[in-house]
Amino acid sequence: MRSTFLLAALSASSALASPWGQYQYTTDLEITVDMSNSAAALGSRTNFMADRRQEQPPNSSRGPFKTVNIKVGKNVQNKAIRCKLLDNNGAPIKAARGPNNVDTTFADAGKGEWTFLQESEVSSIICDPAFKKGDGTAAQPEGDKEIRVLLQDQGTELGIPFTLREGSRDELVVGTSSEFSSIELTVPAAVKDSLRCQLLDKAGMPITLKRNANVDTTFADGGAGPWQFETPKKTQVGKIVCDPTFKKAA
Incomplete structure (x- = not known):
């Protein structure tokens, strides 16, 4: 619950930084990556552009986190865009959503958060239109150099x-x-x-x-x-x- 409050505070601080209409328009065109660990009162929210590969460290905290939630803005054309999390060793973090869906890249699809297979700190977040569903292609997209x-x-x-x-x-x-x-x-x-x-x-x-x-x-x-x-x-x-x-x- 405390991490929920933290994410809410992060959202509120972003909204105060600019007029509400401008903030809402911007987030409708972005991907938002929320990570949390309610037991440790940790949360992070990081926004990404939807039309290009982008890599950033997590805002506010590196964790350790237990869940990640990808939110694609309503005006983003590519609703299937996926993001990947790297641990402190630069290795992709695996997470699950449902009993049979385990991956190293994560989409929104309106299905809620993904749960880490193992609690982990996060050093970097990558969102890329080239990422594909599935463990192999997700960890190393075809054509990636x-x-x-x-x-x-x-x-x-x-x-x-x-x-x-x-x-x-x-x-x-x-x-x-x-x-x-x-x-x-x-x-x-x-x-x-x-x-x-x-x-x-x-x-x-x-x-x-x-x-x-x-x-x-x-x-x-x-x-x-x-x-x-x-x-x-x-x-x-x-x-x-x-x-x-x-x-x-x-």
Whole structure:
């Protein structure tokens, strides 16, 4: 009940920020993502444009949440638009609506809220007209060229996500002085085992990584989870490079 009050307060504060008519017109053209955890008195409301892919962190709180409710404005043409939630590791959150409907993207359809399979904090919300119903396509939409890289350090509970594009060499300068100890890569399904990336330290030298028995200076997704820093065990990262020409060490 307390989270309901919080969401109501969020709605009221938004309405006070502009004349009611203007606010109502705007929300009728938007997607509203409400998340809540009534037991912990937590709630968040985030609005999205309906005609494009958009990614935002949740407003007010990251949770942990138990439910999400997608509300499509009455003047939005694409009533079937879907949204996805990412946890602190950059992984899609699964939720259910009814006994047989479990997914990683969520629609309105006038059927109310979705319940998380596991209570979770939410780091990011993505709403995208390209998302489709169904676990496989929802987690990685067909034609998606996005590469997600999550740098982490469990010792300081630090996690920073980055996004690159798949298809050609792409580089990203890491603009933080924080030190990291692991990295996780999520890539399109078609190149999950073949596309490799590399981390360079602030001096431009490759960082050696380890996952199980694999030790290398380039790393792939492979659906096998994060890679741990091996040499050194913890360091600042200067650049992330993803390149289709990178090969696994012999």
